[in-house]
Structures are given as C-alpha cells and as structure tokens.
Amino acid sequence: MELAYEYWLACIRHVPARKKIMLRSEYTDASQIYYIEETRLHFTEYLDAGEAEAVISSRRSWDVRKNYEKLCEKNIQIVPYFQEEYPERLRVTADPPYALFVKGRLPDCRRPAAAVVGARRCSAYGEAQTGAFAARLAEAGVELISGMALGVDGAGQRAALNAGGMTYAVLGCGVDVCYPREHIGLYMDIQKHGGILSEYPPGTPPLRAYFPARNRIISALADTVLVMEARERSGSLITADFALEQGKDIYALPGPVTSPLSRGCNHLIRQGAGILSTPDELLADMGIHVCSPGQKSDKNEKMLESPENMVYSCLGLCPKSVSQLVKETGLPAGELLERLVTLELQGYIREISKNYYVRING
Missing domain, CATH: 3.40.50.450 (Rossmann fold)
Structure with missing residues (x-):
C-alpha cells in the first residue's frame, strides 16, 4: 500500500520533483505526507504557498486505493526515488524525476x-x-x-x-x-x-x-x-x-x-x-572486447579442451535462453545450469538478462 501513496505524491502537479524529494526525505513514508496537518505544510520553508496548496488540494480529490488499483490493472509499475530499484545512474543527476513509471522492466545498472x-x-x-x-x-x-x-x-x-x-x-x-x-x-x-x-x-x-x-x-x-x-x-x-x-x-x-x-x-x-x-x-x-568474426583467442582455444565446450560452442553474440540451450545440447537443465555458471565465473560468457546468455569473446 505504500506505493499507492508514492503514486499520489508523484502525480501532484505544480510541485517540482526536487521539492517532492526534499519533502519525502523528511518522513518515513509517503503516507505520512498524505496525513500531515495543512498548517505544517504551509510552514514548510521550501514550499511556496501555491505548492503547499497543491499538495493539500490533491489529497481532497485523490482516491489513493482506487487510483493505485487502476495503475496496477494497466500493468504499470511505479519506481519512486527512494526505492532501491530506482536507477542509480539517474539518482545521481542534478535533476532526477521523483518517480519513474514503467511498462516492462528497468535497465540493468550492471550492464553497459x-x-x-x-x-x-x-x-x-x-x-x-x-x-x-x-x-x-x-x-x-x-x-x-x-x-x-x-x-x-x-x-x-x-x-x-x-x-x-x-x-x-x-x-x-x-x-x-x-x-x-x-x-x-x-x-x-x-x-x-x-x-x-x-x-x-x-x-x-x-x-x-x-x-x-x-x-x-x-x-x-x-x-x-x-x-x-x-x-x-x-x-x-x-x-x-x-x-x-x-x-x-x-x-x-x-x-x-x-x-x-x-x-x-x-x-x-x-x-x-x-x-x-x-x-x-x-x-x-567502452572497454568491451569482442573478437572479430572468425577470430579465435588463446582463451577460446583452451576452452575447446574443457567439458564445457559443448555449451560454449552453442553460444554466440546473440542471446540464447536456457530452454533453447537444453534443446541444442541435450543436457539436463540442472547440469546445463552448472556448466553455464562455470563458464560465467571463468569469464567466457555473460548472462545479459535472466536466463539469457551470450559469449564474451567471439
């Protein structure tokens, strides 16, 4: 339910994102802002009279539960500034938005x-x-x-x-x-x-x-x-x-x-x-080494002698799913996952999204 109040705060018009972040940082969660006294909002030094009134008037017209349920029905996520999933690349900028609305998923901050x-x-x-x-x-x-x-x-x-x-x-x-x-x-x-x-x-x-x-x-x-x-x-x-x-x-x-x-x-x-x-x-x-087509590295030559060669040989620069690799290698899913983990730890492959893998070197 906490995200329902974050949704309300994110949708308030006429209050800049930076001021919403300042206001939210003073409280444990957004619901406390929803219920604070009007006089306290008017005495918040960084909010001018119009901004304080915008927060107050939005509370009168906003049905927290109903509006959040509509958001969820549309398969839309809200990722507010203070949530761990909020992209760090965006958080450290001079003017981050108070929240992101998402259909699908957020970029993986671990990936280039x-x-x-x-x-x-x-x-x-x-x-x-x-x-x-x-x-x-x-x-x-x-x-x-x-x-x-x-x-x-x-x-x-x-x-x-x-x-x-x-x-x-x-x-x-x-x-x-x-x-x-x-x-x-x-x-x-x-x-x-x-x-x-x-x-x-x-x-x-x-x-x-x-x-x-x-x-x-x-x-x-x-x-x-x-x-x-x-x-x-x-x-x-x-x-x-x-x-x-x-x-x-x-x-x-x-x-x-x-x-x-x-x-x-x-x-x-x-x-x-x-x-x-x-x-x-x-x-x-960008610091990403990718061998040219047909080029072999010494590292890959050594791989040809390892038990993981069959799995490695099925991978290229286009991502393949675990289910696809099970079909191509004929290995049981459990054994295949062990091989994939070994190859990733050795630096030969990369999991670019959940259960999708590519080669790193050629």
Whole structure:
C-alpha cells in the first residue's frame, strides 16, 4: 500500500520533483505526507504557498486505493526515488524525476548502456549506420536507450531487438500512450525485451514541452551517447548537452559537410566528441572486447579442451535462453545450469538478462 501513496505524491502537479524529494526525505513514508496537518505544510520553508496548496488540494480529490488499483490493472509499475530499484545512474543527476513509471522492466545498472539518438527524418545513410551500430552493440550485451521516435530512434531500437538485445524507450508522455502511433509494434516488443519508461503519469499526452526534459533521462541512463544524425538545432543536441553536464561520453556520426542532417554531428565532433567509425572501435572505447568474426583467442582455444565446450560452442553474440540451450545440447537443465555458471565465473560468457546468455569473446 505504500506505493499507492508514492503514486499520489508523484502525480501532484505544480510541485517540482526536487521539492517532492526534499519533502519525502523528511518522513518515513509517503503516507505520512498524505496525513500531515495543512498548517505544517504551509510552514514548510521550501514550499511556496501555491505548492503547499497543491499538495493539500490533491489529497481532497485523490482516491489513493482506487487510483493505485487502476495503475496496477494497466500493468504499470511505479519506481519512486527512494526505492532501491530506482536507477542509480539517474539518482545521481542534478535533476532526477521523483518517480519513474514503467511498462516492462528497468535497465540493468550492471550492464553497459548506450543512448542512440538522432533525426526523425533521417537519411538512408543515417538509418543504415544506426542499424549497424545498434545491432553490434546489442550483440555485445550493451543495452540501448532511446526515445522511440521516428527515424534514428526507432531504427536503432528495432535493430537492437532484431539482434536479440535489450532496449528501453523513454517517452515524453505517459507509458500507456504509444507515441508515435506508427510505432505500436515496436512499443509492444520493447515491453517484452526491455521497458517503456516515463516520469509523466499515465494518460499524459505527448505535449511538445515534455520532450526536452525527457532527454535528460535518456542520457542519464546511458554510459555513452551516440548522435547518429542531427541538424544544427535539434533535440538530439539537447540530449548531448545533458550528457555533457552528466559527464557522459559523446560520440557523433560524421557526414557530408553539405548535408543539413550532418551539421549537428559535425559540430559536435569539432567540439571534441568522439567519431563513430566502426562499431567494434566504439566497443573497444567502452572497454568491451569482442573478437572479430572468425577470430579465435588463446582463451577460446583452451576452452575447446574443457567439458564445457559443448555449451560454449552453442553460444554466440546473440542471446540464447536456457530452454533453447537444453534443446541444442541435450543436457539436463540442472547440469546445463552448472556448466553455464562455470563458464560465467571463468569469464567466457555473460548472462545479459535472466536466463539469457551470450559469449564474451567471439
């Protein structure tokens, strides 16, 4: 029931997230805020009169139990700032949202993550390069963060899914609103292999004013931000600005100097952003070693002599489930899991999501 009160607090309008965090930090749980005296709220020094009244009036019109039940019926999770599951990458930023609403799951903070952003009306070159980078990163176990917009965002997230990877879409509307509508298929698939995230309550329409703010969440959830194509004035450059403030690595895809879609990227490179030349070079910069196709390492040669070879040989850069590996190896599930644990402890494979594994080296 505690989350029901967190939901109420998260949905109060006209009170900034930072003030909600300050208010909530004074109490054991959000229910105490719901029941405190009106005079005490008015004497809270960091709340102005309008903000205190916003909290008070919301209590009069908000049915805590009924509204939370509706949220659960939509299979939407709420992850407030003070909950352990709240992404640490986001918590340490200058302007974290009070809560995230989630359909699917949250990014795994133990995994490397890259944000892929760019023009909605991208060129064939930008779309192709986005797909190539996104697929290769996904194969290497990197989680992709984007905004599910038309153009670069959608191309990158679809490529990541097709490569068997995990991707997360941060929306400038409620998580129960598919925007753009053309991406309804992508919207449904991301929920199965990642998550749909937003700081805005369910039902919030995709207003233009909400999108610049959501960009700070996209960059915050990633270790690295890739700008694939961007005009001189672009939402992607807003994301890059947030990334700079957050201390993230920024890379840009170079393009023809005559192309308006490349001017933003070329400007970022001139300012010192990394150059996206090949996906493997980017992975190396991120500290992720992936052998080129057909390349064998000494480590893998030694593996060929071990009892785990059969399991290892069934794995590649595309994730496979335990049930799929049981079919391919013919091993009982218990024995297979023992082999997988051994291989992971030895550093040959990685569990990129629950019961899904990939090779680390080739």
